[in-house]
Amino acid sequence: MLYSEMHLPTGREVPSDAEVVSNQLMIRAGMIRKLTSGIYSYLPLGYRVIRKVEQIVREEMNKAGAQEVHLPMVQPAELWQESGRWNYYGKELLRFRDRNDRDYCLGPTHEEVITDLVRHDIKTYRQLPKNLYQIQTKFRDEVRPRFGVMRCREFGMKDAYSFDADEAGAEKSYEKMFAAYNNIFRRCGLKFRPVEADSGSIGGSFSHEFMVLAESGEDAIAFCEKCDYAANLEKAEIARPEKTEPGDGDRPALESVETPNVRTIDEVSAFLNVSPQQIVKTLIFNADGRACAVLIRGDHEVNEIKVKNFLGAAELELADDEMIFKATGAPRGFAGPVGVKVRVIADYSILGLADMVTGANRENHHLKNVNLGRDFAVEAFADLRVVQPGDACPRCAGEIKFARGIEVGHVFKLGTKYSKAMKAVYLDRDGREKTMIMGCYGIGIGRTAAACIEQNFDQNGIIWPMPLAPYAVIVTPVNINETEVMKAAREIYDELLAAGVEVILDDRDERAGVKFKDADLIGIPLRIVVGSKNLAQGRVELKIRKTGENRLYATSDICEEVRAIIAAELKTAV
């Protein structure tokens, strides 16, 4: 492509409303434009990158046995009422009416439509398993769109849905997708980790988020520095500690101390001059209307998801003052396990503690020298706290560290949630009707492109890894008015074009500096600079965007060299 003919409006100014680097660079590099909040247009350069991501996704999905379909974006309310989500999905679901006053929505996801499709056409176990996918525009009316195309309302997504006859098959389908996702993100040239995610009521560890590691990521992840264990903060497990006995010997007697207006851990710690590790936090939760006390060491935080899952509660929130008073007989801030009138569960961190400090269930009082067994009982111990850096890895001897990431993919075992609600059934070998088991697998296409930029940029602009680069090479004649220079540049350009290389010829009548800045900004991996001095010696220059390295080649060799580099970089990414 000739630069002079491209629609590639680059900009020097950082747009005032663009917060993250990827958004700033995508706008400056002429990849995207914002139409309105959370809704973006892709310009030619940006769309080429999108198509690169899509192509990699397609190839790997096809390789994994999935088949591409294309489902409607406009979906009738009836389907959503059938699955129960018309009411549950909330405001993120954009609803509207047609001329006949029928209700519709814009698809934020396609479980309903795909399940409807499959239930009509699949009748027997002989037709299973199936995995269907599409690459399509989704609309989610996000409360607060942010970070450009990373968290927007209208966005391109690959979503795949698997249908299996039984659990074993569903597991196999999941594993295939898991493997395909690893291939996809590796081929995109991204540094990423699959992390275990909470799968809520569906159960099991059958949910993984694929996180691209980046400082600007919205999600925190916990990972092991030694093995490949990684999980999001809600999910990250903490192993039961080995030392669980506080040790023998007589313990000092229980003692009540007056602690006027001393409520928080920090206040108690300062007032009684004890470390937070010695204090036990007692939190009263409202689990489906029932109060439950959760004990945890003072320096830790309760993970509500873990509590909710452990209790099997549908709704869990911190209890209000009334419930706290009923349970403890004291206002907020003085709850403790001794004599509390509700069920008590405790985090593992309580094991091994002796002579603890707790609330006294009496206003303005705390207890000292509280000991498990002697002074209070616990119904169950469990992993109920939020992971912290430095915790032991639940899989190996390593240590947990934190990182930030951008969720670019999610694989999820759905079970029979939709197939049951929407009666997607088949006849098995014995002629019995059974419910299909589903999985769903999503990849944010635009988000993947943006995440790639978050990981690959410098002060001059984007640095595309070869697999996602909109063009592999830009040929830059330093001065187009020098006929020899322009002639050589054009010959190189023509030769690369003929060889099928994606190449730009920067034939603009601009100063060299302008062309260099633009080439850097849009992040083309390889730049061939044709200048009169080198050309007089039969040479051209090859500049590598990623390393900044400059090499000289004979004009006759440059195309072959460039093709070799491109091939090598695409190959290592596979």
Added chain:
RNA sequence: CGGGGCGUAGCGCAGCCUGGUAGCGCGCUUGCUUUGGGAGCAAGAUGUCGGGUGUUCAAAUCACCCCGCCCCGACCA
């Protein structure tokens, strides 16, 4: 939904407090010079000052209402 901020040329911004000819930088057009990291000089073009209502002799500027955008939080997965 709560709190805060912003809206002036394509982009980035000043002007508003204290009402009186709409500005600056970049970009754009033309000419000359220049030509290896966002050139110089000269001459130009470009605005419903987000919209509406009000106050006033006079509103970008003051008041009220509306709209849009951004940030923080809440919510959501």
